[in-house]
Ligand code: SF4
């Protein structure tokens with residue numbers, strides 16, 4: 105892997121996490137909406153949306169570091185006809201615009217709820233279209249190791265795992281902030297903990313499948329044709345320790361979450377234990393960074 | 409019919425002297441480790457059983473490779489800026505004023521043709537010496553070869569003269585980009601799936 109790929113690791117992870125976070129914030133909102141005061145939710149989700157926006161802006165800046173000649177960057181949309189890279193950039197711009205528009209409207213929360221809901225849906229859809237185009241960029245006929253279902257799977261899983269992890273972590277921080285805890289009475293905290301539980305169960309499933317995907321991909325590469333086996337060779341010879349570390353991290357995130365859920369059943373106060381979720385999110389972030397590093401490391405093109 | 413310039417390489421004669429590579433560097437002043445034309449040294453072999461004896465059967469050959477100005481160039485399709493474009497005569501060029509240096513073409517081209525210039529931050533590659541062709545001269549590499557391995561010309565005519573082979577190990581399946589390339593194969597380069605062979609000068613190319 106070239107050092108030059110570092111910006112791409114960060115860029116893809118940040119965009120995918122932001123899209124996932126936006127999705128899960130919506131899901132939590134929806135799940136708690138029935139009983140939780142709309143205004144309270146707006147107050148706590150505003151900082152989360154701001155941070156998400158900040159991460160996206162940062163991602164775009166980081167992507168600029170990948171370019172040898174960023175001055176020409178405005179040319180990047182020239183080839184929408186055949187280049188998935190152009191299409192990726194376009195869909196990302198649309199996602200950013202829609203997200204920005206959503207934020208503008210959401211801040212004035214007196215506005216029509218239906219409008220906000222549809223805007224949120226459009227933004228999520230655009231986000232996943234951007235992630236799909238991102239996957240298409242890598243699915244090159246000349247790079248068989250990327251040209252398969254594992255690429256979009258990896259990107260979508262990053263978005264779901266990190267997006268949900270980031271939201272749990274962020275809500276956890278907010279609930280523990282004095283400013284907000286005054287606003288949130290016992291009752292509304294209780295309402296927030298229900299979605300926490302549902303989402304945590306969902307993530308457990310995701311983590312489980314992530315492990316299955318990792319093993320299936322290794323089997324797929326190891327039993328494939330010559331080029332696939334070359335990539336497999338690169339992974340095993342040079343990166344086996346990272347693969348093992350990644351598995352261990354996945355496993356610990358899995359166990360950590362289970363232990364949280366078990367304890368949480370006894371007392372919802374767990375939600376107030378801030379560092380638990382911070383650690384959990386940190387583990388996942390590291391796991392996904394390693395996963396993306398390996399994704400670029402296994403690059404192997406046919407031909408010379 | 410559309411014009412299409414092409415290269416002919418006679419790998420059976422190539423001695424691996426790299427005069428073509430040097431002439432190209434010289435003509436285009438590439439520097440910075442950039443090789444628009446590269447000579448791949450392929451070697452392989454195994455112990456073969458004959459009666460009661462095990463005999464070594466080893467071989468080596470060279471392939472001189474630049475951009476093949478493909479008929480269906482994957483680089484042109486993937487480049488987001490249209491910096492890479494194909495002229496009416498089939499020559500594929502990079503417009504450095506448009507290139508953003510994303511290196512996507514380098515990822516996709518199976519011939520290793522696009523070469524990144526880290527000083528300029530843009531991609532560069534073989535231009536087929538179109539300036540020489542305009543003047544009625546041969547591309548620099550063609551004239552430099554002491555073994556007369558390289559030739560260039562109209563793709564149709566080269567095919568008529570030398571046949572249609574456009575892939576030998578380690579080149580990719582020619583149906584992917586339809587390279588404007590005609591090869592006269594070295595006798596050992598024709599598929600030997602059961603014998604070990606590999607590019608032996610990887611650090612050089
Ligand atoms: S050899 Fe590579 S760079 Fe040259 S035209 Fe074909 S795909 Fe493009």
Ligand code: SF4
Pocket residue numbers: 486487488489490491492502506507508509510511512513514522530531
């Ligand atoms: S590096 Fe330049 S020529 Fe190559 S794909 Fe990117 S913009 Fe196009």
